[in-house]
Amino acid sequence: MAAFLILLLGGYTALDAHDVVPGVLTRTPPWPEAEPFPDVTGAMLTAAPDDVPAVSAQAPVPSTEQLADLASSLVAGGAAGSAPGILVTDVLTGEDLYGARSGDAYVPASSVKVLTGLAVLASYGGQHRFVTSVVDGGGSEGSDVVTLVGGGDLALAAGEGDPGSVVGHAGLGDLAAEVAAELAAQGRTEVQVALDDTLFTGPELAPRWGPIDISGGWAMPMTSIAVDIGRRDGTVVRSSDAGMDAAEAFADALAAEGINVSGQVERSAAPEGASELGAVESAPLRDLVDVTLRDSENVLSEALGRMTAVATGHEASFAGAGASVLDVLEELGLDTENNSLADTSGVSSQSKLTPRLLTDAVRLAADGSHPELVPMVTAVPVAGLExxxxDRLTNTAATGWVRAKTGTLPQAVALSGMVTTADGRLLAFTVLANDFELGSAYLARVAVDEWVSALAACGCS
Structure with missing residues (x-):
């Protein structure tokens, strides 16, 4: 296990390498002739090699007293409030090194996405792909109808898909071409298009999602199918009916393939046992998780939560998604007591999580005991780099040596992830702050960043 951690988590370079390994190797002959190695001018190092820490199973473990001093400095400054929740755990041994209010529940903001990513990967595996299909039948009686069925892929392209992309990997244009060819083979030249977006149920908006969340593009009415995660014309503004937008884009693409599309697109559940006319697949789940955590993409995170509900037999609603994520984590052996999820993105201030659950989730993904969860580790952003x-933790001891999920709401600041100390010890940590002065979230975030930078610089044995 120690060797696994050293190889996997020994800083940014090793983790980044893990991201690009799949698909590089091949056993298919013939082997290509090697190209001449190019002359490369090396970039200036930002730190001397002797200054770069390395992960080691023999590295000193920070003392509880030293970590308590760091936490006291965080609290004494006042910017993060008087009672932030903190937990620091050694990844290799699982030993808690320091905790303050680690079992108390806090508004977690986007740190929720750590749990969503973990649960969906545990439910499906990183290579799973979500399917968008078109089936025969549905809609109004007496019409020749084909039904577009949303399968949880909200990252479709309106036209051709791009196999090299995550958002836009599958294209409705490609789906239309496949369906048109099948219709032509059947001698059918005119159809009506229906939309089946019944996979997701319940309210379209989560508790405490406000108008500013919608107008700012932080959230949108949830649906089981969308183009470009519901964004309008590449802007941050999201559609108020992304499912219907996708269906109309498909109808237009089908018409462009020579099929006469009659009438308006209508919503209708697909007939049970209907024959499939065509299908396209999303990017692998591990890549969707990567985009979700790296960019803190709320709408994708909600879709992943609901797909976790689908996999576990829960209702694919906000309530069902939250319950399913916690159930999966409990099955993995994590303590979910005193935790609740009103959504699976962290936009809602009604969700409550403990530093215990977040830190244990990070440690579980990082300790090598569940290889299927490793994509969650590699998805969280690298400090100062991505x-x-x-644009946080730049030019500090944390730069390149912290991977963490951020979280910010008007009255919540969170940071949860992993840090390699100056001594070379890999730690999992969480900080949740809620009781700082209203309007000072930025100052609270700066204080938390200073704390984690000090943790990274720690020669605290």
Whole structure:
């Protein structure tokens, strides 16, 4: 296990390498002739090699007293409030090194996505793909109808798909071409299009999703099918009916393939046992999780939560998704007591999580005991380099040595992930702060960043 951790989690380079390994190797002959190795001018190092820590199973473990001093500094500053929840755990041994209010429930903001990513990977596996299909029948009686069935892929392209992309991997244009060819083979030249988006149920908006969340593109009415995660024309603004937008895009693409599409698209459940006319598949789940956690993509996270509900037999609603995520984590042996999820993205301030559950989830994904969960580890952003941490923790001891999921709401700041200390010890950690002064979330976030930077710099044995 120690060797696994050293190879997998020994800093940014090793983790980044893990992201690109799939698909590189082949056993198919003939082997290509090697190209001449190019002359490369090396970039200037930002740190001398002797300054870069390395993960080691023999690395000193930080002392509880030293970690308590760091936590006292965080609280004494006041910016993070008087009672943040903190937990620091050694990944290799699972020993809790320091905790403060680790079992108390806090509004977690987007740190929720750590749990959503973990649960959906445990439910399906990282190579799973969500299917968008078209089946025969449905709609109004007496009409020749084909039904577009949403299968949980909200990252479709309106036209051709791009196999090299995650968002836009599968295309409705490609689906239309496949369906048109099948219809032509059957001698059918005119159809009506129906939309079956019944996979997701319940309210379209979660508790405490406000108008600003919708207008700012942080959320949208949930649906089981969408183009470009519901974004309109590449902007941050999301559709108020992304499912119908996708169906109309498919109808237009079908017409462009020479099929006469009659009438308006209508909503209708697909007939039971209907024959399939065509289907396209999403990018692998591990890639969808990567985009979700790296960019803190709320709508994708909600879709992944609902697909976890589908996999586990729960209702695919906000309530069912939250319950299913916690149930999966409990089955993995994590303590879910005192935790509740009103959504699976963290937009809702009604969700409550403990530092215990978040830290244990990170540690479980990182300790090598569940290889299927590793994509969650590699999906969380690297400090100072990518995603929602690209402009945070820069030029600090944490740069490149912290992977963590961020979370920010007006009255909540969260950071949960992994850090390699200056001594080379890999730790899982969570900080949740809710009781800071209203309007000072930025200052709270700065204080948390200073704390995790000090943790990374820790020669605290």
């Amino acid at each position: 995603g929602t941490l690209a």
